[in-house]
Amino acid sequence: MTASACENQAAKMLEALQSDLKSLCMETKKRYPHIKDSCEEAIIKVRGASMNPQSSLSQITSQVLYPLVQAAETKDAKIVKLSLSLMQRLIVAGVVDGCSGEHVVETLWMLMEAGVEELKVLQTVTLLLTTNPAIQGHSLAKALVLCFRLHFTKDATVVNTASATVRQLVSVVFERVVAEDAPTQTTTTQQQQQQHEEMPRGEEGESLERGGAGGEVNFEELKVRSASPPKTLHPAAADAYLMFQDLVQLVNADEPLWLLGLTEMTRTFGLELLESVLTTFPTVFYNHPEFTFLLRDRVCALVIKLFSPNIKYRASVPASVQQATPLDKPYFPIAMRLLRLVSVLIQKYYPLLVTQCEIFLSLMVKFLDGDRPMWQRGLALEVLHKLATQPALLHSFCTNYDMKPHATKIFQDIVNSLGAFVQSLFISPQSSSPGVGGGGGVGGGGVGSGGGQSPQLLGGMPVGPGVSPQPAFFYRGVYLPLCVTIPTGQAKSSYLEMLDKLEPPNIPEGYGVSLAYYCLLDIIRSVHLVMMGPNALTEGSSEQYSPTAEERKVHEQLVNSAWCGLLAALTVLLEACTDEAATESILKAIQTFASLAGKLELTTPRDAFITALCKSCLPPHYTLTVLNNASVAASASAAAASSSSSSSAVGRGHQRTPSQEAQQQQQQQHQYYDAEVRHQVVAVGTALATPSLPVGAQQGPVMLTNKNLQCMRATLSMAHCHGGVLGAAWHLLLTTLQHLVWILGLKPSTGGSLKAGRSTAETNAVITTAVIADLPVLSSMLSRLFESSQHLNDVALHHLINALCQLSQESMELAYTNREPSLFAVAKLLETGVVNLGRVEVLWRPVTNHLLEVCQHPHVRMREWGVEAVTYLVKAALTHKHTPPLKDNQAALTHKHTPPLKDNQKLQTLLLSPLSEVSLVGHPDVRQKQLESLLHILHSCGELLHHGWPLILNIIGAINDNHSEHLVRLAFQCLQLVVTDFLPLMPWACLPLTVDTAAKFGSQTQELNISLTAIGLMTQELNISLTAIGLMWNISDYFYQNQEKLRASLTPDSQVFPDFPGVPNMPPFDKLWMCLYARLGDLCVDSRPAVRKSAGQTLFSTIAAHGALLHHQTWQAVLWQVLFPLLDKVRQLSDSASTDKVDQGGKHSYPSLTPLETFPVPGALLLDFIHTAALSKSNEVSLAALKSLQEMLQTGRGATPTPQHTSNTTTNTTNNNDTNTHKHTHTYTHTTPYTLVRRCDRQLEYRLEGLAHHRI
Incomplete structure (x- = not known):
């Protein structure tokens, strides 16, 4: 603002001041002449100041204030009003100094005691303190007391105004501290927090620290309550210290030391003021050790004292705070404000109050006990929900409590208490008792006679077709609606905001379970954020987990502390939930936590959550031993965890007495039909027999609901997204999917995918129109699950393959007892193998070795699919482009095939070996499939198999007289194709084997025509035309025209050629002919005349035509x-x-x-x-x-x-x-x-x- 503008503003103000003084003079000239005289003197002074710009108005403030104080002393309402208006004008002008301010305060105090113009007094005090920082010390205290006392008058308007004024002025006092600290503050709040976090527990307040004014703070002196501020504080901080100290004193029902004259103070109002200060000004408490001391020594002691009604002291509470006397019953306004205060202390001051917060949290957990009134439990749940949404806080709880050897496992207790609370809500309402203080029943989660009843029994409840029911939880006859909607990661309080309520509110039915539901989801979300980083929930974020050793320890403790309580609660909520969206949220939470446990390789919690997920896919009565065993193991681990915890919540959640087990079994069938009522039955099928089920035992029809299928989709999603961390739990998951596939009537088809059966008779399943369209989708999801295995690392892939092999082994055992087995595992082994051909060395042997076992099974369908899988895999592998994979497929990048298949002997041998080993199987149908596949391979990729011919010829030659005519014909077709098309591509070492294979067909007795043709095939190597066999001329030309090439390539390999005694140095080329002559000689004495004649003619013609090619010594x-x-x-x-x-x-x-x-x-x-x-x-x-x-x-x-x-x-x-x-x-x-x-x-x-x- 320019100087001229300031002068104009000052002139206007002086003119207005003169006008007001004249009005006051006119009002008092008859009744109060002395006031009139004082006003006239003040007018003269003001007029003189306006005529002399160099003079300051502050120089005449005392002369102007004097008639105003006199006017106020008259206590005449009209005159007092004029006087206060003039005072306000002076205050706004900023001309009231500290001394003048004291007079103003004294005047206002007098008016307060007289009860005159109370609202104007409050307005003036507010202006004085907010615009004039010079009002400090005693004057400030008196002004604050003035407002406090007006807060407790009988006029409602004055009370409300005074309440707002007090709140404002308390904030003003602390704002002065912030302003005072700003120029000299060298340490940020964040740095202060870090220093306090690094301070060892138990050393808080036992040492000297540097105070705000630069001196050393002696905490022993601070322990003595005094009206004098610490010497280390600056003036504004000193006032704030004394005021805050007295606020604590007043809430604790003690006499104030600085706010003298304050005779009464409600605890509720005091708690609100404390909460307001602590919420708004955390920097003051972090930057000033003196305030930190107040927080630890006074505020925390007060909170623990107010916690005491109906809660026994814990042994760990310091003796200094065990002086409170428990009240008879909890009082809602105080309990609510107390929990608000505790929430602020934990959220904003946790680094300063690590030990104290341990006590707060332990006491708050007790609020969830079953003997608490429901309103008290609801308040505690709202606070816990606020804490659950803050990952950093949960991390701190775990680090400072659960990981310490002798500390209370606070985080574990919180989660376990939530689990026990959820379970307690579904206890039959007949056994529950009314809550204390009219706050609603304990067991049912609400009030009224309708609490806990099923929707059919509630008056006016809309049920039936076409009606969308309210989301709810319905379990064991207890119905609790999901009555609030809270966005994920946010806390929404209802009863903590009821500052105007004096009596406990009626908690709506289902409010408790709704809050607990959101608490559980946000705990899992926060643990996820702690482990995976703050960006873990953003789309496209990486799931890579690479913590340091210290971080991993914390993460393991987080999971170990939380899993028992989470599992106890989520399993109940999942079973009870009637809403699809809420069910989806629970399923996602279970998936997330299972994946986190898997990343940490914590098998027990991982398997427990996956078991819960799998059980939800099947009807309640469905017998599946593997899941039951997993549940028993999880219960044992949970019981062990609960025994080490101070809370028994998990024990109640998992351990059952024998009578409870029997009662549960009796209720299973009832629950099953309960589920049918709540959820639409969409499929009816037969149960898949298991090895544990006695032979001849029959399970009844199995009914799947839409919720079962929703859980199935979640299970598929779990495997698809988190397959890399499942480990041995693949077996649990795949077993469940196998049973679901069986019930739905999905059958394996070409390539391993699953399709719905063509007829009801074929599948024994009744599928409603509501789910018929979903079957292809489920089948596609199943296929995508196994397709995604190409992104697993090698270890995870082996876990998947081992689980499938184990599952298939169980089906084989079942088939031995002549019960219909599932082909799910074999089909999915095939599908997994096909999509992972890019790293065939990793999976080939375990997959094909098991499939070869299946090929030998006596059950027809079992071995049919075994050989189908083997042959399909071999054909797919041979036609697969074994080239370097794409960069985004990290799993296959380490398995590059160099050289390519055509030149890779090791790879060709690996791929063809399973097909060759099928020759050891005696079943004709298996051998037929083998030979058909070999014929297909020869047609499709025979030109690539340079190194695979020995295996191929062995497969062909393995057919003998014991096989059927059809198999012999099929094998001979393969041989014809080999000799006709592939001799030029065949390495020389395979030529003797080719001759032997052809000779075997010449000597077999199944059919004469094939024998004669086989002889012709051998003679085709001899360049003459003495027989009528069709392929003779082409092959003869090849050998004759390529004799130089053959001579150059042949080597004297003793493993290829037999020994010919008497001719030690026979050339390899001659040895090749000797092999041919010897095999023809064997056929010359065949038992069949036609064979003998044809063999003899071929032998003589061969020697006559090509004998000249032999060396001299070979003739011997x-x-x-x-x-x-x-x-x-x-x-x-x-x-x-x-x-x-x-x-x-x-x-x-x-x-x-x-x-x-x-x-x-x-x-x-x-x-x-x-x-x-x-x-x-x-x-x-x-x-x-x-x-x-x-x-x-x-x-x-x-x-x-x-x-x-x-x-x-x-x-x-x-x-x-x-x-x-x-x-x-x-x-x-x-x-x-x-x-x-x-x-x-x-x-x-x-x-x-x-x-x-x-x-x-």
Whole structure:
């Protein structure tokens, strides 16, 4: 404001002052001439001041005030009013100094005692103290007493005005302290709080601290009550200290020390003032140790004293505060204000009052006891709800009490008392007694004869179709409505705000249970925020939990302290709740707490909450041993926890006597039908048999309500969102889902998903139209649950797989007793495997090993789904793109498949091994599915399986004569496809196995056509066209055209090729042909003539066409290990055939053949064979021998041709072999091994022709 403006304002004020003084002069000139004279003098002074701008009005204030004081002393209402108006003008002008202010206060005190213009007096006092900080000390005290005394007059208007004035002036006194501290304050309130939090308990007030004025505070001196302020305080703080001290004195019914003259004070008003100061000015108490001392030593003692009615002292209460005398009965106005004050102390001053708050909380918990009036319990619940919404406070409670070895577990007691309170509300109303003080019944949660009755019994209650009932809790015949709605994380008080009530209010029915319900939800919310951080509830926040070691200890204690009471209350509320939205809130709270326990690896609370969640999905009477066992374990843990706690709430919530157990069993059926009344039945099905249920025992029809399905969805959500922390609890959860799926009639389909049965007869379930549309949704949720397993880490995934395997094992045990098993676990193992193929090494062996066990089960449906799962998994894994996963899939990022599947031998072997192990199963239906899948694999991804051919060929070759014609045909289809399409892709090491596999089909006896075709397949490797087998030419061309490639790739691997004695250095390529010749030789003596003939022709043609590819030394092996042994077998078989044909009892007259190794040269042995055959009784054999001898003699006379690699021609090429021929004694030995082989071929051919018409 500019100087000229100030001058103008001052001039106007002086002019108005003159006018008012003139009015006062006119009013008093007749009756009070001395006042008139004083007014005139004052007018002159004011006029002089207005004419001299340099003079100050404050210099003449005393002269102006003098007639005003005189006027007030007249006690004439009109004159006093004028006088007070002039005083107010001076006060507003700011010209009243400390000395003048004392005169004003004295004048006002006189008017107060005289009862004149009381409202104007209050108005003047307010102006004086709010605008003039110079009024301090005694004057300030007198002004405050003046207002207090006017508060207790009989005029209601004055009382109300005085009440407002007192509140305002008390605040003004503390505002002065804040203003006084502002320029010199160097420590923020937050820093002060931190210092107090770090102060060890028990040391509060025992040391010297620096006070507000810079001196050392001696708390021993402060303990002595005095009217003198501490020397360490500045003036404004000193006044506030003395005023606050007297307020406590007055509430405690003691004489004031500074507010002298105050003769009466109501405790309710005093508590309101204390609460107002403590609520508004916490900085003063944190910044000044003197005020902190008042708080600890005086206020807390007062609170504990006022708590005492009907509450016994605790042993831990300090002796200094055990001086109160309990009153006869609690008084609502005081109890309500006391709890408001306690709420402020705990919320705003907890760091200063750690020990005292322990006492407050312990006493407040007692307010929830069953013998308390309901209004008292309601007030305590409102305070507890305020505390429950503050995560930092709960964290402090746990740190300072529950974690200390010898302290009361306050947080645990709070939660347990809430649990016991909730349970007590649902006790039958007949056994409850009226509350004290007319505040409503204890058990029913309200007043009136209708309290606790079911809705059908309440007059005017809208029930029936089309009516939306009020949200409520209905349990064991007790009906309690949910009568308030409070937003999550906020506290809303009703009865703590009833400052105008003198009598206890009637608590509405259901108010107690409603508040307890919100308290429980907010406790879980706060614990969640403590653990996961303040942003945990914001959308998109991370669920990563990585605490320090100290933080983890606190979090574990929070969960351990809270879970028993929470579980006791929430299970009852969940069962009793009739409202869908409230049920959803309870279910989310249970999920949240279970996940928090899971993150901390606290298995007992986690499993207990998951068990509660699972039980809510099933009807009350449903027998499920695994859930009952989990409940017993939880009860035992809860009982142990309650024994270590000062509260017995959990014991009441979990422990039952045998008689109570029996009573509960008797009530189960009644509760079941109770549930039907409260909730719509949406599905009726049969119970799934369990191993614990005796064989032949039948459970009745199972009815599921819409609430059961709501709980099922919550269970699915729990598993979907928190699967990573479930651990062994997966088994509980999956068992429940399996039973629900069975009841609803959902059956597994391709890929492991579940679908509703096509007919009622197929499912034995009756589904209402209300839920038919939900079945696909539930099925989709189930599938998404297992799809989400791809985001689990490896440990969590193993927990899931182990639970599914355990569940499947139970179903297998059930099926052994010829009871219908559930296929849920097998189907979901498949679904889990398919979505986690990105990390196939982690899950493949445990999943497939169990599925292979299922494949061997005698129950048809069981093994059908076992082999379906195995084959589906193998097919999916082989077609899966085993490439590096996306960055957002952290679970699979550690399982990158390099090299890719085509070049990854380890991965191919891993994936195909389960399919190969199915060959050990003897059930034909399983083998059929195996071969069908193999055929599919060959068609879809055979070109990728470079390293998997040994397993594939073993699968094909595992089919033998003991299998059905259909299986043999199916396996042979696979073999045809392999030989036709995949020989170029096959590594060389698989070629002998391919030959062996084909030979196995040649020797099998199921069907002749397949045997002949298998022989043709082998001959296709030999580049000639002597048979009518369709695939021979293509394969012959491949081997012939790729002989150089094969020679280069083959290595002498002893594990691939058999030993060929006598030829130690046989080339690998020759060994490959030797394998072929040996297998063909075996088939030449088959028991079926057609097979023998085809095998012989193939062997001879092969040697003739491709014998030139062999090395010289290999021919010795061909002779001695293939042809001569074959001649020996043929001779023996021909002898047997001729004997059977000519003389069944006769015997050959010639001695048996000399052992082969005794013959010095092959030629001699060949002649011996011819000689023996020529003397055979069989005309056909004898004739063949003579023909062979004739050809041998003719060949011996001529030149021996050199073998050529291009054809089987024996032309008349004149090739001089003199330089390459050994000199032998006998002319018939002048031959090469190739020539001998040709002769042996001819001899074998003739002998086989002789046997062609004989059945061996």
